[in-house]
Amino acid sequence: MAFKPFKKLLFGFAFSPSLKANVFEVTRLASFLNASLVFVHVGEKTSENESHFKSILEECPNVPEKINLFWRTGNPVKTLTSICHELDIDLLLLGALKREKMVKFYLGSIARELTRKAPCSVLLMLNPSIERHPCKHIVVNGFDSPQTRDTIEAAFDVGQALQSEKITLVEEVSEARVAVSVNDDRSLRKATLKKEKINREEKMRVIDLVQKISQEKLDGLNWNTQSIFGRRGYSIGHYARVVRADLLVMNAQEKSSFFNRFFPKDLEHILAELPTDVLIVQSHHDE
Numbered sequence: 001m002a003f004k005p006f007k008k009l010l011f012g013f014a015f016s017p018s019l020k021a022n023v024f025e026v027t028r029l030a031s032f033l034n035a036s037l038v039f040v041h042v043g044e045k046t047s048e049n050e051s052h053f054k055s056i057l058e059e060c061p062n063v064p065e066k067i068n069l070f071w072r073t074g075n076p077v078k079t080l081t082s083i084c085h086e087l088d089i090d091l092l093l094l095g096a097l098k099r100e101k102m103v104k105f106y107l108g109s110i111a112r113e114l115t116r117k118a119p120c121s122v123l124l125m126l127n128p129s130i131e132r133h134p135c136k137h138i139v140v141n142g143f144d145s146p147q148t149r150d151t152i153e154a155a156f157d158v159g160q161a162l163q164s165e166k167i168t169l170v171e172e173v174s175e176a177r178v179a180v181s182v183n184d185d186r187s188l189r190k191a192t193l194k195k196e197k198i199n200r201e202e203k204m205r206v207i208d209l210v211q212k213i214s215q216e217k218l219d220g221l222n223w224n225t226q227s228i229f230g231r232r233g234y235s236i237g238h239y240a241r242v243v244r245a246d247l248l249v250m251n252a253q254e255k256s257s258f259f260n261r262f263f264p265k266d267l268e269h270i271l272a273e274l275p276t277d278v279l280i281v282q283s284h285h286d287e
Contacts, residue, residue, distance in 0.1 A: 003153040003281075006091040006121065010038040012080045012114075015049060018095065018128060020056050025128035026093050028062040032161045036066035038087060042079045045071035077113045084120050092122045096274050112271060115280065116253065121154070124278040135162040135277075139240045140249040142171040142206040142225065143232070147251040147283035149209050154281045155249040156210075156217045164246075167223040169210070170239060171202035172232045199227045233269035241275035248275060252282045 140155035
């Protein structure tokens with residue numbers, strides 16, 4: 001099944017100090033994606049809260065045509081997950097938190113649980129802002145997985161909408177694949193050749209996936225591939241941080257598959273210390 005564009009967005013909000021920045025950020029994103037937007041507050045509805053939220057919304061310069069606002073009570077995770085199912089949401093928007101006195105971001109318990117249980121793709125936002133910060137560089141995983149085609153297509157779709165300048169498709173290669181005992185020049189040469197061969201194979205595999213995407217999604221976007229050798233999940237997060245990517249696009253956790261048995265914590269490395277905004281794409285091949 002082909003990638004399903006993000007046309008229905010949901011943002012679960014709380015009355016926190018970052019509410020205004022979050023509202024500006026998600027309305028702007030919905031406008032760029034030409035998508036409808038649902039706001040959900042899990043908590044008590046008061047006239048004061050309702051008036052405060054609507055006053056912020058009225059200040060936003062970029063507001064999508066279709067907006068809905070819901071007030072619900074109950075368990076936040078169960079409530080938001082249920083609404084995502086009920087409204088057939090394509091993308092759930094969640095905020096990340098900054099650790100006290102540290103320039104590190106992490107997920108609170110509710111956001112972490114939603115990331116695992118959401119029936120749709122999830123965008124983790126680190127630095128929501130009232131003024132727009134352009135998304136210039138997108139890094140996307142090129143894992144050898146049935147999900148990856150949807151993930152790459154999602155990256156290009158978002159890249160077009162946000163007018164990004166660059167997309168880097170990263171193939172993470174386990175060091176075990178090039179494990180050669182190096183103790184002399186001959187073994188070093190053998191290890192080097194093996195690494196180069198794997199690099200070429202991975203690059204061709206990812207290029208083949210990109211070539212299956214419609215040309216209109218590729219037009220105007222500068223993209224390239226990059227092989228990195230290391231631990232899956234951890235390496236790409238480190239790479240995204242080093243190149244100062246504005247968005248990291250990842251496969252959602254694969255359910256009950258060969259890959260899941262061997263790589264059960266790919267996303268855990270990313271979620272433990274978020275390197276940048278992270279888009280986790282839920283593939284429809286799993287449905």
